Amino acid sequence: MKIKRENLMIPLSKPVINPEMIEAAINSLQNEKLVLGESVFKFEESFAKYIGVKHAVSTNSGTSALILAFNAIRIMKDNSIIVPSATFVSTVSSAMLLGANPIFAEITLNNYTIDPNHMAELIYKRQNVKAVVPVHLYGYPAELDPIMELAEEKDIYVIEDAAQAHGARYGGRKVGSIGHIGIFSFYSIKNITVGGDGGMLVTNDEKIATIARKVRDCGRKGKYSYDMLGYVFRLNTVNAAFGLVQLKYLDQWNKRRRAIAALYDKLLSDLDEVITPPKPSQTKEPVYHLYVIRLKNEKVRNALGAWLEDQSIQALVHYPIPLHLQPVIKKLYGFKEGLLPKTELWAKTVLSLPMFPELKDDQVKYITEKIHEFFEKKIYEEREWVKKGEKWLQKLV
Ligand SMILES: Cc1ncc(COP(=O)(O)O)c(C=O)c1O
Structure with a gap:
């Protein structure tokens, strides 16, 4: 049999999938509720502990985690967010879908993350800035100290886009745990995957976590009662079971x-x-x-x-x-x-x-x-x- 040329290629990226992960996935399919089964909550608990935060809310993608984050801070039409333009589209489309306007900041060419000086200039110049979204691009931590300082002074939220930075540290702390909210992606080629799409929102703010949990599950209050408007952004149990094993590695x-x-x-x-x-x-x-x-x-x-x-x-x-x-x-x-x-x-x-x-x-x-x-x-x-x-x-x- 002739081997196809593309199969000889050294790929850009490749997830690790081992029998332990496959077994965990099969086990969850056979023994747990398919949606919001026990593995989902175990994965959230383990991930929160790993990042060093109080709350972790799993989602079906990093994009949905971002939408939940902007929902939780009650971003509204005509609010603005400051973001680097050097990032994946979801960093900004998630806020734009809720009516917010992007204000794009420069990056520094020595680490490809948001330039805190340009960010400060934009914050002083513009009205209605509700949040800044530093992105830890390629897994390199953004310059969080000046960002946090300015955000505090101006009373705006910091949402860390850590979709590419699971486990990276800034000043000894894991990224995602430093801003008001952090988000992660478990897309198939990220540093950790759930065997498909998935994401996580992390925060130390209980109110934010409660809103995020509700909004990811139709805004549900009871089985058939709803006190918020929401989406179906839940992570499937099988993916959580898979991710739980990945997290160990x-x-x-x-x-x-x-x-x-x-x-x-x-x-x-x-x-x-x-x-x-x-x-x-x-x-x-x-x-x-x-x-x-x-x-x-x-x-x-x-x-x-x-x-x-x-x-x-x-x-x-x-x-x-x-x-x-x-x-x-x-x-x-x-x-x-x-x-x-x-x-x-x-x-x-x-x-x-x-x-x-x-x-x-x-x-x-x-x-x-x-x-x-x-x-x-x-x-x-x-x-x-x-x-x-x-x-x-x-x-x-
Ligand atoms: C920087 C960044 N933000 C957000 C996302 C969105 O994550 P997902 O693809 O899981 O929706 C990604 C994923 O590629 C990303 O790289």
């Missing part, structure tokens, strides 16, 4: 991710053409949901993406279009290119390399050898590869 997997990142850093350190990701520091412990490098310009980035694909290495762009330039948002608000120069440069120059706990050291070596070859042979100058790079990007947008 999370620290071990994150440690492996950090070791892979350190190896990439070392093997790429002699290449001036490659900017490696921000390093762990005394106050910040990242979890490398993604290992993202930055190149000189869009042409080089795209050619390298196409070149790696040709060598059976999957590389992707997170994300090729910043949110303020996404067609749906641009059309609504009339944002123009040039509004956020650093974010726009980020979108044009970042490239995510394979990163998952089962990635082998030899594979990392192979990937970095191919990157060296790309620069040694000046592949980025060849017309053929420039064209291939353009096509490669087209597949992503």
